[in-house]
Amino acid sequence: MSLVDLMSMAKPNLKSRAKVFSKLKGRDLVNCFQCIKCTSGCTALKLLELKPHEVEKLANLGFVDELVASDILWTCVTCLKCIQRCPQKASPYHVIMALRNLAVEREVKIPEAFMKAVSQVLETGMAEAYQKIAKGTETFDRESLKLPRIGSPREGFQALFLKALEEK
Amino acid sequence: MKTAVFWGCRILTSQYAYEMSVREVMPKLGVELADLPEALCCGDPVKSVNDFAATYLSARVMALAHALDAGQLLVPCNRCHFTISEAKRSIEGDKKVSEKVSGMLAEEKLEYNPNMRLWHVIDFLHGFVGLEKVKKAVKPWKGLRLASHVGCQIIRYSDLGRVDNAENPTKLDELIGAVGAETVDYAEKLDCCGAHLLLSHVDTAFSLAGAKLRSLRELGVDGLVVSCPDCGLMYDFKQKDAAATVGVKLEIPVVYYTQLLGLALGIDQEKLGLHLNQSPVDRLLMKISV
Numbered sequence: 001m002s003l004v005d006l007m008s009m010a011k012p013n014l015k016s017r018a019k020v021f022s023k024l025k026g027r028d029l030v031n032c033f034q035c036i037k038c039t040s041g042c043t044a045l046k047l048l049e050l051k052p053h054e055v056e057k058l059a060n061l062g063f064v065d066e067l068v069a070s071d072i073l074w075t076c077v078t079c080l081k082c083i084q085r086c087p088q089k090a091s092p093y094h095v096i097m098a099l100r101n102l103a104v105e106r107e108v109k110i111p112e113a114f115m116k117a118v119s120q121v122l123e124t125g126m127a128e129a130y131q132k133i134a135k136g137t138e139t140f141d142r143e144s145l146k147l148p149r150i151g152s153p154r155e156g157f158q159a160l161f162l163k164a165l166e167e168k
Numbered sequence: 169m170k171t172a173v174f175w176g177c178r179i180l181t182s183q184y185a186y187e188m189s190v191r192e193v194m195p196k197l198g199v200e201l202a203d204l205p206e207a208l209c210c211g212d213p214v215k216s217v218n219d220f221a222a223t224y225l226s227a228r229v230m231a232l233a234h235a236l237d238a239g240q241l242l243v244p245c246n247r248c249h250f251t252i253s254e255a256k257r258s259i260e261g262d263k264k265v266s267e268k269v270s271g272m273l274a275e276e277k278l279e280y281n282p283n284m285r286l287w288h289v290i291d292f293l294h295g296f297v298g299l300e301k302v303k304k305a306v307k308p309w310k311g312l313r314l315a316s317h318v319g320c321q322i323i324r325y326s327d328l329g330r331v332d333n334a335e336n337p338t339k340l341d342e343l344i345g346a347v348g349a350e351t352v353d354y355a356e357k358l359d360c361c362g363a364h365l366l367l368s369h370v371d372t373a374f375s376l377a378g379a380k381l382r383s384l385r386e387l388g389v390d391g392l393v394v395s396c397p398d399c400g401l402m403y404d405f406k407q408k409d410a411a412a413t414v415g416v417k418l419e420i421p422v423v424y425y426t427q428l429l430g431l432a433l434g435i436d437q438e439k440l441g442l443h444l445n446q447s448p449v450d451r452l453l454m455k456i457s458v
Contacts, residue, residue, distance in 0.1 A: 023219065025258065043360045047372045074368045077376070079360035080250075080324035084334045100216040110216075111368035117213035121225070127209040128177040133184065133444050140444060145184055150175075150207040160224070160272050167220035167268070 012062030016102070020064055023098035027083075027091035032056045038082035038092045048075035052082050052092035059095050068103045074111050105168060122161055125153035171287075172238035173201040174229050176210050176248035176397070182405070183397035185441030189426035190244055190289060192435050197297045197305060201242060204232045210248035211255065213367065220265070226255030227269045231278035240285040242292055246396035247364075249288045250321035253328055256286070288322050289426060290395050291331040294339040299346055306432035308348025309456055315389045316340045316351050317380070317403070319396040320360050343425060344393055347432040356383045363398035371413055377402040378414030391421035391452040393428060400424055404447045421445075421452035431456060 021029060036053045044050035050072055058067055067073065073096055082092040103110055117127040133140045142149070179187050194201055208229055211222030229252060233241045243249040259266045260282055270280055293302055318340045322331040332339045335358070341351040362376030381403060384392055394400050402410065404422035411418035423445065430440040431453075442449055 025254070026261065043362070043376065044365075044372075047375055048369060075365075075372075077360050077362060078364045079320040081320075081358075081360075083325040097215060097219065101219055104217045113367040114213060114216050117209075117367070118217050118221075121209045121214060125206060125208045126177040126181065127213045128181045130180075131182040133182065135444060135446070140184065142180075142184065145188065145441070145444075147184060147187060148203060150180060150203060151205055153206045153208060154276070156276055157228075160275060161221065164221040164224040164272065165218050167218065 010063050010066045013065050014062050016064035016068070017059065017062040019102065020059055020095065020098045023101065024091060024094045027089050027094050029056060029060055029090050029095060031088040032060060032086075032090035033088060035087065037085045037087065041081045041085055043077045043079040043081065044075045048072075050075045052076075052096070055095060055099075056090060056092055059099070064099070064102070067099050068106060069108055073099050073103060118165070122158055125157065169239040170237055171199060171201055171240050171242055172204060172233035172236050173242045173244070174204055174210070174233065174248065174252075175207075176212075176243070176245040177207075178397040178401065179245055180207055183400050185427060185444045186244060186397055186400060186424045188439065188441035189424055189430045190242075192439050193426045193430050193433060196433050196435070197293075197301065199297065202236050202238060204229070204236065206232060208232070210243075210245075210251045212247045212251045215251060220268070222251060223255040223258050223265060224269055224272060226252040227259060227273060227280050228276075228278065230256070230284050231273050231280050233284060234279055234281040239283070240287060240296075242287050242289065244289045244395075245398070246288070246319040246321040247398060249286065249331070250328075252286060253330075256282075257328060288331045288395070290318070290322065290339050290343065293343055293425075293429075299342060302343065302429070303346045306347050306429070307434065308346070308432060310348055312349035312455060313388075313390050314344055314349045314351055315354060315357075315384050315387065315392050316344055317357070317361070317392055317394050317399055319394070319399050320358075322396070323358075340393065340395060340425060344428070347428055349390075349428075352387055352389055354383060354387055356380045361396075361399040361402040363402050373402070374406065374410045374413035377406060378410035378416070378418070381407065381410055381418050381420055382414055382416050384420055385416065385418060389420075390455055391423060391449075393423060393425050395425045404445050407447045419448050419451070421449045422447040423449060423452065 211225035365373035
């Protein structure tokens with residue numbers, strides 16, 4: 001569903017708004033004066049129509065529940081141009097990341113790869129699995145390339161990482 | 169001062185050429201690297217799911233380096249460098265986060281050291297090793313015309329303290345200049361490779377990579393130089409996918425800067441992993457050997 005459709009029946013939720021505001025790492029969303037520098041430089045805007053300034057405005061107005069349910073959050077490329085160029089330190093990137101965290105907390109359906117990465121970290125310590133590289137008729141891996149073996153996290157890491165994931 | 173190295177996931181699991189070339193180049197420039205005892209995620213993909221868990225992972229990386237008695241940590245991956253930098257800021261700027269993280273690290277008898285200096289390969293070579301030392305160590309070429317792609321997350325955002333200027337980064341170009349190659353200026357220089365979208369919008373990720381490579385094709389450069397495993401993955405490993413997505417034929421040699429530097433230091437191609445690049449690096453190698 002598009003953001004506009006969702007908005008037509010939406011009501012602001014100030015509690016959710018406060019939650020997002022508390023996670024902006026020192027940046028202050030109320031300072032946003034809609035100059036649209038973020039959107040004009042946005043990498044995702046070109047292809048996926050992410051409009052960071054709209055995300056900013058909607059979050060500011062308290063339409064957080066609608067944003068959290070929208071798949072537009074997951075189109076951010078995290079190129080960080082918006083933070084760099086924001087003259088108000090209002091930082092769309094951090095708003096989007098806070099909204100993503102909230103979506104996960106509320107068990108909204110999110111792109112599978114993110115949860116898969118988390119379970120990989122839990123299992124092996126790493127977000128990705130070792131790959132064999134094919135070139136011509138040969139394949140290469142760490143062993144054939146004589147690269148050192150690097151150990152897995154020690155026992156106890158799993159429980160600690162799970163504990164960290166419970167932090168809200 | 170002892171230098172630890174944290175590779176992150178992508179380098180250790182597929183971008184072997186970057187790892188091999190960093191391992192070959194650094195000792196030639198007088199730097200010994202100490203590997204962390206455990207492979208670990210920096211927290212980057214976890215950030216979208218739970219910011220605190222990502223901060224914890226980054227803190228654990230730094231604590232593992234501290235346990236090796238290292239005073240500085242080399243992080244060759246742009247995303248890892250950014251994630252760890254932001255975690256560092258959260259821990260040092262927020263008492264609540266710092267207490268929680270320290271408590272969790274203490275359960276493994278690990279400790280966070282706020283004085284751990286972070287480096288990326290680019291500022292490490294440019295600033296710590298020193299551009300002049302690099303220049304003296306190499307046998308430079310002539311007539312090579314290259315494009316640089318520094319990536320996103322080591323240059324933005326400036327108030328976090330980044331590796332180079334956000335809007336006009338020059339260090340990678342200067343390092344390329346040190347091996348005797350000319351670099352071109354191009355409009356798409358700061359454009360993102362799109363790798364993060366591999367997690368959610370694969371075709372769009374390839375369109376972004378393809379669009380940049382298409383512009384480079386028109387510039388007629390001898391190759392593209394990268395310094396991030398995500399960018400290497402997109403422009404080198406996935407060049408064919410990128411080409412198919414934007415509908416043009418692309419044959420652009422893409423190498424890691426440390427591979428290029430290694431060649432100029434006289435290191436064997438195979439030791440630099442040049443047989444692993446998926447883009448047509450032979451063209452670049454032919455030009456160099458002439």
